[in-house]
Amino acid sequence: MNIFKLNSEKAKAFLNKISSRQADMEDKVLDTVREIINKVRQNGDNALIGYAKQFDKVDLKSLEVSSIELSEAENKIDKDVKKAIDKAYENIWEFQSAQKPEDFIYEKEGIVSKTRYIPIETAGIYVPGGKAAYPSSVLMNAIPARAAGVKNIIMTVPCDENGGINPEVLYAAKLCKVDRIFKVGGAQAIAALAYGTESIPKVDVITGPGNIYVSVAKKLVYGAVNVDMIAGPSEILIVSDGNQNPSYIAADLISQAEHDELASSILLTLSDKEAEAVSNEVGVQLSKLPKSKIASEAIKNYGAILVCDTKQELIDIANQIAPEHLEVLLEDKKFTDSLINAGCIFSGKYSPEPLGDYMAGPNHILPTNGSARAFSPLGIQSFMKRSNYIEASKEGLEKIYKDIACFAKAENLDGHANSILRRFSDDE
Numbered sequence: 001m002n003i004f005k006l007n008s009e010k011a012k013a014f015l016n017k018i019s020s021r022q023a024d025m026e027d028k029v030l031d032t033v034r035e036i037i038n039k040v041r042q043n044g045d046n047a048l049i050g051y052a053k054q055f056d057k058v059d060l061k062s063l064e065v066s067s068i069e070l071s072e073a074e075n076k077i078d079k080d081v082k083k084a085i086d087k088a089y090e091n092i093w094e095f096q097s098a099q100k101p102e103d104f105i106y107e108k109e110g111i112v113s114k115t116r117y118i119p120i121e122t123a124g125i126y127v128p129g130g131k132a133a134y135p136s137s138v139l140m141n142a143i144p145a146r147a148a149g150v151k152n153i154i155m156t157v158p159c160d161e162n163g164g165i166n167p168e169v170l171y172a173a174k175l176c177k178v179d180r181i182f183k184v185g186g187a188q189a190i191a192a193l194a195y196g197t198e199s200i201p202k203v204d205v206i207t208g209p210g211n212i213y214v215s216v217a218k219k220l221v222y223g224a225v226n227v228d229m230i231a232g233p234s235e236i237l238i239v240s241d242g243n244q245n246p247s248y249i250a251a252d253l254i255s256q257a258e259h260d261e262l263a264s265s266i267l268l269t270l271s272d273k274e275a276e277a278v279s280n281e282v283g284v285q286l287s288k289l290p291k292s293k294i295a296s297e298a299i300k301n302y303g304a305i306l307v308c309d310t311k312q313e314l315i316d317i318a319n320q321i322a323p324e325h326l327e328v329l330l331e332d333k334k335f336t337d338s339l340i341n342a343g344c345i346f347s348g349k350y351s352p353e354p355l356g357d358y359m360a361g362p363n364h365i366l367p368t369n370g371s372a373r374a375f376s377p378l379g380i381q382s383f384m385k386r387s388n389y390i391e392a393s394k395e396g397l398e399k400i401y402k403d404i405a406c407f408a409k410a411e412n413l414d415g416h417a418n419s420i421l422r423r424f425s426d427d428e
């Protein structure tokens with residue numbers, strides 16, 4: 001793994017590459033994704049069947065998972081895996097459902113104003129499935145949707161080369177009472193959810209992570225539907241004071257690199273010695289990893305160790321990169337609160353990133369590519385919309401009607417002024 005001094009030209013070039021990562025990836029796939037979306041809008045299910053043949057190498061007889069496939073899934077999975085999925089379900093459900101927002105009511109001088117939180121009616125959840133199967137992403141998508149009170153949950157997931165869906169993914173979907181499941185992946189799934197096809201209903205919001213084709217498609221359909229965020233190729237940034245265990249750090253860097261060749265794994269450390277040790281350890285651990293090709297490629301593409309001089313530099317660079325996952329390995333805890341831009345912060349050596357991927361309760365569907373500066377993790381709020389409500393008494397309106405009419409006239413909107421003034425004129 002490359003090691004650079006923070007203020008070197010090589011470090012600057014690496015940081016520039018990281019900050020333009022989304023744009024560089026998008027440029028390469030934008031035309032393809034646009035074409036896929038247009039074809040799905042024009043040809044509906046036929047386009048989906050064609051893309052399944054092209055990308056997933058499968059002749060699909062039916063796009064929808066049948067009730068038999070769903071009920072058989074549970075018998076196909078290992079009992080310990082089932083137990084782990086059930087435990088994750090429980091933890092995620094407890095954490096998400098406890099956060100249900102309450103309506104807000106405000107009363108001032110005869111005017112009652114409210115903000116209501118209303119579940120979105122139909123949600124489309126995307127579950128990735130190209131390079132790995134993700135039952136955990138079923139839970140992370142569907143549990144907050146259920147907790148919010150969404151009526152219809154429509155799930156899409158790419159199928160395997162036999163036209164089937166991983167049984168653990170189906171078991172998780174059954175556990176979450178997902179209403180319908182379609183064997184469609186990639187940009188074509190996002191287009192189908194956004195515009196509807198003969199089989200797939202149009203939804204109101206699309207959530208979920210995916211590769212670059214999926215995240216670019218979500219950007220392009222935004223407006224036709226709501227979308228949660230851009231949750232693209234995975235990322236981890238670790239900040240270390242230099243006194244940490246190199247083998248833990250290397251393992252955590254690799255954990256996210258194995259998701260995608262476009263994933264990003266970065267260490268910021270105060271110690272040259274730790275940098276060397278982690279770099280060696282990454283090499284050793286990669287050589288023992290069964291699926292090391294993707295992780296090695298990711299580390300070559302978007303991985304590096306940057307050696308900083310001060311803790312303030314660690315904080316500043318971490319806040320600038322705004323990673324999806326941030327592991328904080330600092331003995332001096334007072335710096336942790338200054339870290340403000342990250343999808344999820346993991347604090348201390350017993351909080352490795354995969355704790356959040358599966359079990360802790362907070363969502364693993366998180367903003368990537370610096371978007372944690374302004375976007376939030378998926379949660380119950382992502383499946384609710386706000387609606388406002390105003391009710392004034394006669395006395396309440398009377399107290400301010402002249403100000404409203406005056407304001408409206410200042411905007412040259414006499415119709416607005418009349419609407420208010422009529423309530424208090426003699427010819428009412």
Ligand SMILES: NC(=O)c1ccc[n+]([C@@H]2O[C@H](COP(=O)([O-])OP(=O)(O)OC[C@H]3O[C@@H](n4cnc5c(N)ncnc54)[C@H](O)[C@@H]3O)[C@@H](O)[C@H]2O)c1
Nearest residue numbers: 128129130131158185186209210211233234259260365366
């Ligand atoms: N940010 C998060 O919250 C989060 C969570 C989990 C996973 N992830 C990320 O999700 C991604 C999962 O990616 P994946 O590839 O395994 O599954 P995926 O389901 O996102 O993508 C697979 C689909 O991509 C499409 N595709 C593949 N090659 C294509 C091509 N050349 N042209 C057009 N379409 C093509 C195909 O339709 C295929 O079915 C990874 O990047 C992982 O890091 C992110």
Ligand SMILES: N[C@H](CO)Cc1c[nH]c[nH+]1
Nearest residue numbers: 134136137234235357364
């Ligand atoms: N780390 C991924 C989010 O970037 C989520 C995940 C699911 N399974 C394993 N990991």
Ligand SMILES: [Zn+2]
Nearest residue numbers: 255256259357
């Ligand atoms: Zn992961």
